[in-house]
């Protein structure tokens with residue numbers, strides 16, 4: 001039986017051996033906060049330059065791991081990025097990055113908790129409340145849920161409309177007080193503060209208002225659809241919101 005967390009399977013052992021020869025693995029256990037930040041930004045940069053995803057599952061000093069269910073993800077920038085709101089709405093809308101930046105921004109600082117166990121304390125996220133984009137699009141009365149798709153071409157997520165309208169659900173443009181880099185799902189990712197981090201879809205490209213919840217990528221593979229931190233997935237972590 002494979003006891004590795006689902007999210008960390010599928011990476012050939014050779015990749016880990018390769019990373020081990022670089023000596024990067026040992027950096028993850030260093031405790032000094034200043035060095036942790038340096039390690040995070042060093043590995044963030046390495047992950048951003050790594051087209052094969054070799055660095056993707058490496059633990060790093062900031063506590064984050066870089067997850068992707070695909071082996072490569074196209075890069076999008078201020079010119080190429082688009083976010084579409086469609087489905088059961090009166091006014092389907094497509095936003096550029098500049099459009100999103102021009103809207104009021106909300107900043108929140110909460111812990112991040114992955115369902116595989118790692119937790120990162122007090123992480124700032126900043127962006128546009130999803131509720132604002134939904135209100136602007138004019139959600140139809142038959143709607144009950146929201147489905148998210150990503151420009152990696154594979155990952156999906158969902159929320160009920162009630163969950164999606166919470167004030168602590170953001171279409172995030174910034175994380176750790178920086179523009180979100182490619183490896184963390186930039187330029188735009190979802191941020192669902194009260195739920196396990198698998199809800200926070202990276203490389204967000206489309207928000208589709210639907211009648212009912214359609215299970216997301218990991219939910220089709222066994223994770224809970226209502227992913228409240230501390231009261232789902234059989235875990236008892238301290239809540240994050």
Ligand SMILES: Nc1nc2c(c(=O)[nH]1)N[C@H]1C(S)=C(S)[C@@H](COP(=O)(O)O)O[C@H]1N2
Nearest residue numbers: 065066067068069114155184197198201202
């Ligand atoms: N598009 C996409 N979004 C995703 C994932 C993914 O594989 N692809 N993994 C999820 C999981 S399980 C976690 S824990 C976080 C990891 O975010 P990070 O890579 O910025 O640490 O992203 C979530 N969003």
Ligand SMILES: [Mo]
Nearest residue numbers: 114115197198
């Ligand atoms: Mo996760």
